Amino acid sequence: MRLVRLFLTISVTLLSLHEVAQAQVDHIGSATVPDHPRILLLKGEEEAIKRTTGADAHWAALHTAILGECDRLIGMAPVERIQIGRRLLDKSREALRRLFYLSYAWRMTHNDKYLQRGEKELLAISAFSDWNPSHFLDVAEMTMAASIGYDWLYDGLSEQSRSAIKTAILQKGIEPSLDSKNNGWLRNTNNWNQVCNAGMTYGAIAIYEDQPEVAKQVINRAIETVTLPMGEYKPDGAYPEGYSYWGYGTSFNVMLISALDKLFGQDFGLTKQPGFLTTAAYMENMTGPSGKAFNYSDSGLSGELQPAMFWFAAKLKDPALLWTERRYLTDASETQKQLRDRLLPAALLWSNGVNLASLPEPKSTYWTGAGKNPVALMRTSWSDPLAIYVGVKGGGPSISHAHMDAGSFVMEADGVRWAMDFGMQDYESLESKKVDLWNMRQDSQRWQVFRYNNFVHNTLTVNNQLQQVAGRAPITSTSNTPSFMQATTDLVGLYNESLGKANRGVAIVNKAYVVVRDELETLNQPATVRWTMLTPTSVKLVGNNQAELTKDGKKLILKVQEPATVSLRTWPTDPPHDYDAPNPGTTLVGFEVQVPASTKASLSVLLIPEKSAKAVSQQVQPLQQWPH
Template sequence: MNARNLFVSSLLALCLSFTLAIAQTDHLQSVPAPGSHPRLLLPARDEAAIRQVVGTDQTWGKVHKAMLTECDALLNTPPVERIQIGRRLLDKSREALRRLFLLSYAWRMTRQDTYRQRAEKEMLAIAAFSDWNPSHFLDVAEMTMAVAIGYDWLYNDLSPQSRATIKEAILKKGIEPSLDPKNNSWLKASHNWNQVCNAGMTFGALAIYEDEPVLAKQIINRAIDTIVLSMGDYGPDGAYPEGYGYWGYGTSFNVMFISAMEKAYGQDFGLSKQPGFLQTAAYMENMTGPSGRSFNYSDAGTGSELQPAMFWFANKTNNPSLLWIERERLQTNEGKSFVKNRLLPAIMVWNGGLSLDKITAPQALAWTGNGKNPLTLMRTSWTDPNAIFVGAKGGSPSVNHAHMDAGSFVMDANGVRWAMDFGMQDYNSLESKGVKIWDKGQNAQRWEVFRYGNAVHNTLTVNDGLQRVDGFAPIKRHGSSPDFMQTTIDLTDIYKGSLAEATRGIAIVKKAYVAVRDELKAGTTDATVRWTLLTPATVNILGPNRAELVKDGKKLLLQVQEPATITLQTWPTTPTHDYDAPNPGSVRVGFEVKLPANTSGNLTVLLIPEGKTTGNPAVVPPLRQWP
């Protein structure tokens, strides 16, 4: 060995020992080594069951056909190129994972050689990249998973030369960069980076296990030890702090990791028993309203999408009703609408041959989860498309990917999202203009981004100020009575220094309308409080305390029950900075009240959908009387 190679080997050994110092437990000591290829997610013995279900079940046949059709379209598409956008290569890694998962699935189900050849071409192109961008390690993690699946699923039919080239790329451009401390801060993270990166590295380790057994075992042991840090965020009830979009990211990769462990070792080393993890499926199921839109708090998109991981949860808990929303998506949408989901083939691994016709609606109409971002989700029906739905949250702006939205809510009725959330803005659109969106101090530039502040969420703004970053809003109590489903959120800490006390209650009353009641007390100085509703509807002010919202031919009445003397008004959603995203088709409606120092006041607003109630709604009682 020459001096240079000796130095490199010594450096890698040093990095490895440093990295693995936090992972002393040998979880794999007493378990057999994983079997022959293919060993990731889908052993050869399980292929027949998938072929049977796609041949006998219309819905699964539709999804299967859509995947093959997409693979046919990929045959003449050039491989991904190493084109970095800002600091990320992530869009290329994700496209690589989508393509290789689909093409490898198509090869295994049909044995049509065109699919294998196209997947091999993709892997060789990726293997030739200079690197997989370890400075933004999510890029490496997803690329490693992509190539690992292709390598493992096609292993027995790859040429020796291709096999060697691809294996070397997994090792040198995937796994070994994760040993360098400058690339692996995610090992100590409690958010989605931990889940995604540990999953990607483990897939790579399992794929090349027979060639690098010692290193592979160390990587897998490291993952089992450290992924529990991120899984701690599900406790105690399953509410995922980072919201809908990042549940679909972090949790799906967490499930990919656990599923790979189950298939390779026959166990998950106790990971699925982590507090709140299995319960998080109920959180996800309840996050989508009758409008088809999710409760998109924090950095989430505005829509919702098929979640293959939900099928793993349903099988694991033997609870098919968790799939009620997924059932509707699969049965009402065309198969081609799902093929952009890069984990779609996993749904065929996890569905267990379940007929969607056997899935029944959940029984509970309300769900509450505590944790870093506690929330309540409630609806009047699972089967009525015109049902009322409310998602309301407490929490803190300090949570990863959070906005200043403690006390905020969304609302559906008659198939319309009346109270909305903008959700995220594309990160690169902000980073490319120098906006420091990852600093979360009280005076950080992040809070100058229009969509991130409390002034454009369905919550309170006091003295034109921001919510407190280090504040926390817990759910004090909640109730699931069909005639008065409610949640009560203590916002006092969020507005500390501006208000002495602040409590918000949100209820669905008699399955007919929504009541929002705020009980406030000013501190030693006067406080001006703005109550805001962000809506995509057209707002017609009918009087000082009444406004009509119109959307898609439907109507909703906003009525301020107290205080008696207020003046409703609207505010535009036109951003103030050139880096802010435009917000067409939206408006804010609300009012302002002044609370003299050391005095108390109540704000009660009713949101009454057209056709849901007759007569005048009852006076909303004080929060202490809410059941």
């Protein structure tokens, strides 16, 4: 026991020394910083935004909507310190939204009503007992909120207010991040690192002239350690945590880089991290024609405006990256929805004068990225709202925020999401009922949560068992041939206790229909293999091997081509536990096959939009014959 304690003590000491060594790497040297405002937008740079809003009605509408939201905020009470479970995060996020909006409004109009309301919000959060360092994301976002407000409203704040706010930034934001019990995120490779480093850097920039040594330490630390999560984008930009967490981690990573670049005139090589700039193409392709996201892992379904995409488009000089974003700013009803986004003003900061009405269409209808959670994203058109869209993924359950969904896919046609994913369940709804949610072990209660295991994803279940947490499925072949876009994954690592071979291919054939083919081989025991697809449609079985799916007056035919003798069936999606979220309007459709020991088997399923019913004229070929 003493040896164990000694080992732990040495380990903690080495980690602390490692952190100190990182903080001592001096990237910024004796660089001087400009006067306030200095975060993201220097004094006088408002004029460029005014030119943009004056030249483009859509940007003008966004600007007006932000001012309108600020007018609404003026009559509201400031955020209160009300913690929900272990989190203060919703309050931190609301504070950031309010202060970013109000500070933007004052800088653009110099109307003192926005200054006074912003000052009121700043003093309220500065008076909180703390910003909840036990869940440090809360501190990070609150520090960013206070820092933007302090920096952007600085010239209008009283000396007394300045003192209270900068003291709070230091004592409730930065100083807790220097305590080893609060800063484990420095070693994380996920969104926590990106968000927390960004928040702390904003605090350091805001109070730089008062605490230059601490500020330099925090900024240098961020430059060093944010490279850990940025390493997750390599080689191609596929973000392991999926759509919603791209919107979180990557957005704050961009907030960090943009602030450094504005302050020091350089990003210290951060944008040269492999895969980081190409992640913009990943994000653009993650939304289907319906506007819904490929919502694997802990992700929401609804597509959202991503202000960071405007930074990427400007950085890469590629306005086509904004094709998906355009809809959120050119549709008045969509623009109003975006007012929930706490980073929304950044879209105007990074707009670069782009004309939203004349964006070029993306050149490729196929995108694939390797990495921890590889994906392939394909569609038949960018401009046709009725186009076919397919997203397919590999990966494995051990990745941050992952589900047991390796091999899963989503599919759209005729404006309908036929094959869907439940996505995430609200964390507090599970944590409040003592679910062991963040334990990723094979026997963890996490995998009993209905939405998280493979039983309700569009993948395979073998012998009614969970996928193997330690397994990982790479994408093994791809083709962007317009007549046969495809991606193939090797899933055997997820089922290696029962199968010796498990390859899945998903393809769009002749721009008309979708094929899902599985090629399996059992070990020296027979196996029961279940094929399932989750759908929000009405399902009618019209024969042993065929089903008709209908929704919104549209129809899709699901046809099992192999094996020849199979019985399609449906399963309910009623939640089995009191902690599971309800799943109204959804159905599982699929089939089971018995595969003898040491036997090869093939499963081929066609997903055929009604208008393409006569386009299927041939058997599905073996995967090795698919174009590469």
